[in-house]
Amino acid sequence: MRDLGLLGTNIEALAKQGRVDLALQLLQNASEQHQTYHQTERFLRLLEALSEPLRQELGFQRIYLQTLARARKPKDILAWFESNVPADGLHLYRAWALLQLNQNQQALEVLQGLCEASVPDRGLYYRCLGMAMNRLKQAGWQHCFEQARTHLQGNALGRMLLDYGWHLYAGGQHAAAHATWAEALTYLENDPYYLAWTHSNIGYLLLNNEPDKAERHFLEALHISQKKAARGFRSRALLGLGIVRRMFGELQRALQAYQEAYKARGEADDTQLALWGWGHILRLMGRVEEGLAKLLHAHRINPEERWIELDIAAAHLMLGHLEYFEQNLPYLRTLPQRDREKIVLGVLEAEWLRRKGDLAQAKARLASVETNHFWFREELGCFPLLAQAVQGAQPGLRATYRVEVNPYGRLEVRVNGRAVPLPAVSKAGELLVFLLVKGGSASLEVLLDQVATPGKNPRKALWEVVNSLRLALGWKDSVRSVGKVYALDPESEWVFPTEPPLDPQGQLLEFMPGYYSNWVEEYRQQWNVI
Numbered sequence: 001m002r003d004l005g006l007l008g009t010n011i012e013a014l015a016k017q018g019r020v021d022l023a024l025q026l027l028q029n030a031s032e033q034h035q036t037y038h039q040t041e042r043f044l045r046l047l048e049a050l051s052e053p054l055r056q057e058l059g060f061q062r063i064y065l066q067t068l069a070r071a072r073k074p075k076d077i078l079a080w081f082e083s084n085v086p087a088d089g090l091h092l093y094r095a096w097a098l099l100q101l102n103q104n105q106q107a108l109e110v111l112q113g114l115c116e117a118s119v120p121d122r123g124l125y126y127r128c129l130g131m132a133m134n135r136l137k138q139a140g141w142q143h144c145f146e147q148a149r150t151h152l153q154g155n156a157l158g159r160m161l162l163d164y165g166w167h168l169y170a171g172g173q174h175a176a177a178h179a180t181w182a183e184a185l186t187y188l189e190n191d192p193y194y195l196a197w198t199h200s201n202i203g204y205l206l207l208n209n210e211p212d213k214a215e216r217h218f219l220e221a222l223h224i225s226q227k228k229a230a231r232g233f234r235s236r237a238l239l240g241l242g243i244v245r246r247m248f249g250e251l252q253r254a255l256q257a258y259q260e261a262y263k264a265r266g267e268a269d270d271t272q273l274a275l276w277g278w279g280h281i282l283r284l285m286g287r288v289e290e291g292l293a294k295l296l297h298a299h300r301i302n303p304e305e306r307w308i309e310l311d312i313a314a315a316h317l318m319l320g321h322l323e324y325f326e327q328n329l330p331y332l333r334t335l336p337q338r339d340r341e342k343i344v345l346g347v348l349e350a351e352w353l354r355r356k357g358d359l360a361q362a363k364a365r366l367a368s369v370e371t372n373h374f375w376f377r378e379e380l381g382c383f384p385l386l387a388q389a390v391q392g393a394q395p396g397l398r399a400t401y402r403v404e405v406n407p408y409g410r411l412e413v414r415v416n417g418r419a420v421p422l423p424a425v426s427k428a429g430e431l432l433v434f435l436l437v438k439g440g441s442a443s444l445e446v447l448l449d450q451v452a453t454p455g456k457n458p459r460k461a462l463w464e465v466v467n468s469l470r471l472a473l474g475w476k477d478s479v480r481s482v483g484k485v486y487a488l489d490p491e492s493e494w495v496f497p498t499e500p501p502l503d504p505q506g507q508l509l510e511f512m513p514g515y516y517s518n519w520v521e522e523y524r525q526q527w528n529v530i
Helices: 004-016 020-033 037-049 058-070 074-082 088-100 104-112 122-135 141-150 154-170 174-187 192-206 211-224 228-247 251-263 268-284 288-301 308-318 322-332 339-355 359-367 374-381 384-391 427-437 444-450 458-473 518-526
Strands: 402-406 412-415 441-443 479-482 485-488 493-495
Touching: 004 020, 004 037, 020 037, 020 058, 037 058, 037 192, 037 228, 058 074, 058 088, 074 088, 088 104, 088 122, 104 122, 122 141, 122 154, 141 154, 154 174, 154 192, 174 192, 192 211, 192 228, 211 228, 228 251, 228 268, 228 374, 251 268, 251 458, 268 288, 268 308, 288 308, 308 322, 308 339, 322 339, 339 359, 339 374, 339 384, 359 384, 374 384, 402 427, 412 458, 427 441, 427 444, 427 458, 427 485, 427 518, 441 444, 444 458, 444 485, 458 479
Parallel strands: 402 493
Antiparallel strands: 402 412, 441 485, 479 485
């Protein structure tokens, strides 16, 4: 039902007439029609606006708790239980909320105290049971998820598979997790938020072995996040892109991804990771003072994330603050030692030893570090004298880009061999090809005349197109503005075929199909591509 305001009025009227059963049936029907994350948030606002007598009804309580769970509001559920005494079966939603907050033993105890016949949602019951048993390392957790499958369909099944896949992934069953998430995609097609989430999960799963495929999933999540219903996931998709582009050594593209992730204003942990990434890339670029400021900002968001203190120490060491590093080293050694932290700390200690003049000990310290990882290459690149001493050469971080643009047939753009998500027809694509046709640059006046969309503010419209192209290509300097001239990055290689190829039937492929600007039509005529 689209008009939730009218629905609320009708429900209140029925309740006042004493027809509560009918009012609750209308609510149940509406609940079934509001399954996606975005729809659930809207429906929740309706529920919270209804009068108190209706809210005390058992049927309402079930719908309300179910909606809070779909809207991912575990703290609200627990707060509700503190001031209400519901039927036993509704404690299922309390168990779900406890699981979201990692209170796993308590959640399992709640679940074990439920009579299966009394729970309002057996699919959720088995899903929660599987989650709790997995986290508490109890056998049979996968069987619970498989039982949940038999009670679910559509969006609910997709959400269960999203959880199931995560627990498989966390347990090292990556192939099974990939297959589970791939299946989830089919059930979440009409729920942009969870669809983006699933693509992002697959992206992280593929990072180490297939980063190019991982990038495609992150780009798909980013594309989906353009929809209002999935806007909350934009930051997380950009964080994934930042990691991929770091792995390829594309620091400028990684920097833009982290900056855009910060601008997206996601959840607090996403914002912290965006600022960390921003600072980390600046540090890798040698802009250490700027990077340190971002790292300190990231740490202030949640000081309990102590691992960021290692990056802060790295920045101080790069700046030559040897005393700071020595004073903090005993503390740094107490930080949780995940794989990345082991590598970074090893490189930092080696650099500290080198600066103290003990090169032999520095080499010995590095010998204990996992070197076959991009984390090692990144960190060693921050200390070129150490890299020179132990490797005889500085590790190379790619600084330039090769951009291939094919304007014949469907417009295709690749950066370093990987596709850029430009639509087949877009002003950004037109601007890119126009600049290439003009040798890589054009004046503001020419662009306003040939490319800009006519309107009240053509300069603003052109700036938006330029910004859109920069975002698509992935780095700010891909299109530079100097004075009144826009130019493609002269430090990058731009590959642009000047003659149209033939299609399988031997006909010349059309130049920029779907584009009808005057300059495009003239260019087609010049090459006799009709």
